[in-house]
Amino acid sequence: QVQLVESGGGLVQAGGSLRLSCVAPGRTFSDNTMGWFRQAAGKAREFVAAIDWLGTNTAYADSVKDRFIISRNKVKNTLDLHMGSLKLEDTAVYYCAACSVCVSLQRSPVQYDHWGQGTQVTVSS
Numbered sequence: 243q244v245q246l247v248e249s250g251g252g253l254v255q256a257g258g259s260l261r262l263s264c265v266a267p268g269r270t271f272s273d274n275t276m277g278w279f280r281q282a283a284g285k286a287r288e289f290v291a292a293i294d295w296l297g298t299n300t301a302y303a304d305s306v307k308d309r310f311i312i313s314r315n316k317v318k319n320t321l322d323l324h325m326g327s328l329k330l331e332d333t334a335v336y337y338c339a340a341c342s343v344c345v346s347l348q349r350s351p352v353q354y355d356h357w358g359q360g361t362q363v364t365v366s367s
Contacts, residue, residue, distance in 0.1 A: 245269075246338045251361030258328050258365075264321040264338030264358060271356070272316045275344035278323045279351055280334035281360075287337070289349040291323060301347040305331075328365045335360040 250262040262278070277292035291312035292301045300312050311324040321338055339354035348354070 246271075246340060246356055246358035248336065248338045248358045248361040251336060251363045253364045253366060254328055256328060256330055256365055256367055259324070259326045260328065260363060262323040262325065262336055262338075262361060262363070264323075266319065266340070266356075270319050271321075271340045272319060274340040274342055274356075275347060276312075276314060276321045277339045277341070277348070277354060278312060278321075279337045279339060279354075280332075280363075281337070282331075282334040285334075287351050289351065290336070292347045292349065293321070294347055299347060301349065303349075325363070328363075330365050330367060333363060333365045335362050 246264055246266050248264050254260050273295050278290040279287050280290050281287040289303050293312045293314055297314045309327045314321045337360045338358040340356040341354045
């Protein structure tokens with residue numbers, strides 16, 4: 243399995259911004275659909291954003307649309323999530339994921355077969 247590593251989480255005030263990054267040390271996921279998911283305490287893991295292998299098509303959850311931007315750098319082999327106008331309800335552990343068999347953008351976490359360990363994002367008032 244491709245091991246993914248997230249970074250960039252932390253504590254931020256409501257209205258602030260954070261950038262999460264994801265890398266796959268020693269491996270490439272340049273041909274994979276990639277996604278970000280999050281899981282708040284006591285809740286199920288939910289879709290945040292996805293990007294296709296070319297980086298030209300993206301999808302967002304309604305709750306983050308117009309606030310978050312997913313992007314990838316195929317040369318650097320990185321995946322980013324730029325989060326702006328953060329709200330208290332954005333507090334969660336954020337996970338990077340890769341789908342090795344997806345031919346289109348997928349929102350269901352069961353479609354993704356490679357995951358990182360997650361990075362905590364906490365938004366305070």
